[in-house]
Amino acid sequence: MGQTMTEKILAKGAGVDEVTPGDIVEVNLDLVMTNDVTAPLSIREFQKTGLEKVFDPSKVVFVPDHFVPAKDIRSAENAKIMREFAHEQGTLYFELGRAGIEHVVLPENGLTLPGDIIIGADSHTCTYGAFNCFSTGMGSTDIAAAMATGTTWIRVPPTLKLVYTGTLPEDIGGKDLILHTIGQIGVDGGLNMVLEFTGPVIDQLPQDDRIAMCNMAIEAGADTGIFPFDDITKTWLDEVTDRPYEAVASDPDAHYERVVEIDVTNLKPVVALPHLPSNVHFADSIEDMTINQVVIGSCTNGRLSDLRAAAEVLRGREVHPNVRLIVIPGSQKVHRDASKEGLDDIFMEAGAIFSTSTCGPCLGGYMGVIADGERCVSTTNRNFRGRMGHRSAEIILSGPKVAAASAVLGRVADPSQLN
Amino acid sequence: MQYQGKTWKFGDDIDTDVIIPARYLLTSDGEELAQYVMEDLDPSFPSKVQAGDIIVAGKNFGCGSSREHAPIAIQGAGVSCVIAKSYARIFYRNAINIGLPIIECPEAVDDLEEGDELEVDTTEGVVVNTRTGKSYDATQHSPYVQQIIQAGGLMAAVGERVKAQAGESAG
Ligand code: SF4
Helix, strand or coil: CCHHHHHHHHHHCCCCCCCCCEEEEEEEEEEEEEEEHHHHHHHHHHCCCCCCCCHHHHHEECCCCCCCCCCCCCCCHHHHHHHHHHHHHHCCCCCCCCCEHHHHHHHCCCCCCCCEEEECCCCHHEEEHHHHHHEEEHHHHCCCCCCCEEEEECCCCEEEEEEECCCCCCCCCCHHHHHHHHHHHHCCCCCCCCEEEEHHHHHCHHHHHHHHHHHHHHCCCCCCCEEEHHHHHHHHHHHHCCCCCCCCCCCCCCCCCEEEECCCCCCEEEEEECCCCCEEHHHCCCCCCCCEEEEEEEEEECCCHHHHHHHHHCCCCCCCCCCEEEEECCCCCHHHHHCCHHHHHHHHHHCCCCCCCCCCCHHHCCCCCEECCCCEEEECCCCCCCCECCCEEEEEEEEEEHEEEEHCEEECCHHHHHC | EEEEEEEEEECCCCCCCCCHHHHHHHCCHHHHHCCCCCCCCCCHHHHHHHCCCCCCCCCEECCCCCHHHHHHHHCCCCCEEECCCCEHHHHHHHHHHHCCCECCCCCHHHCCCCCCCCEEEEECCEEEEEECCEEEECCCHHHHHHHHHHHHHHHHHHHHHHHHHHHHHHH
């Protein structure tokens, strides 16, 4: 019986020939990650074991990103616990000014390689599946145990294969594809499964769009997502690392729990209306939905290509007088590259603010929390009630072009509606 | 383990952002987090919920972020156990790891009215609605998960293993 790429990676990590969905396996880990929200609890739990050292400091990484630069004393204390532990243990650590949002920073530093098994105390750890590895989010205690032992247990997930066919219309990015997919299968459509993204459309899709898609696998309830390895992935990785890796491919006779084909030919840019990522509609079908704020950034759409897409829409235009546009690069590197290209000027001339890299408003942390009754279009990944601020505020998810067009028109809008 | 308590009923896809919003994530103290548990769905919930009460919910409970603060907040509020039709994977692991009893029992959820008293036996996997007298079988945890529960949570299990390994290398 053939194996999916996920099954092959997990079998190798467990040191067995093959695994079957439903098996519980203990696997060796290539990378264990936490951030400033989840690390303090992980560190406290780790210390309870009485162990002095983490299993391998070169495979443990801490990224401060959620509430940093520290928004108040408590967030400063949390970041400090993490910083001191990282230094004392000699683990990987990405300080402010050399970092950014974890899921942007780790790939940029060549830490997410094909065939790897990665766990992180952040649900969007699934993002790295875009690099043909098995990568999934867990809680702080699971991470504490992993820091101690270098292993974790995983229930081998069945795979839902998504096959994207047809011709990809212009203006449709990875974010539109994944929102459309979640709209189709639902927020539990992939519950406890792996989403394997395949098909002729995927074969042509740029790496950044794949990353945005894989980032939101969790929003379909999936353990993670995974992409086949190809030249597009290889070229991207060649730029950031020369570490060796072993890519995996699914066997032609691999078993899938379910196969869903999605023809993209008639797709248009989409939005997810409140309060679930599955509440998906074409952006041009939304009439008169005025907005107060737009956020462009996050681990979903905070990469250089996303900022370029937004800048293309904003160039020579002005942000609507009733709208605050906040643009946040996903990392320091993205920030620098964007500035070198002059994207910062385009944003600021349009009347946006261009901030340092942080998660900030994505989780209602700071730098753009929204008030009672306000409405925000955001390129982030969750529009749950209360996610970005007040419980009665509304969040509308979109890709960077729809977000930029909405900022200009002061309402939820499709880029084609700009003149 | 056996629990008995009054129920609070929630719907499908209850996400961790409403269980405990990110604005409170600067602490991981259960009692402090409990003051805000579920407040974005029902602002009066933190003051209504009593020690021993049971949270009942639909499918995909705990979807969204990996924040362990979510089960910690529920535990901190004194909730004795959670019964749902299904759980998001990360929430499920987190609850087991910190020792918050959770079980899956879709039929019991469907039949129940908020405020009903339940008797729950998590070891046997049985739920009894005392109002109707009806009894339901819950889904069994896998043997692996049962081991973690028996050890008293994940870190207790890891602690035992670390000690055993230290013993081996010393001997
Ligand atoms: S940008 Fe948002 S979704 Fe991504 S890691 Fe930060 S808080 Fe989480």
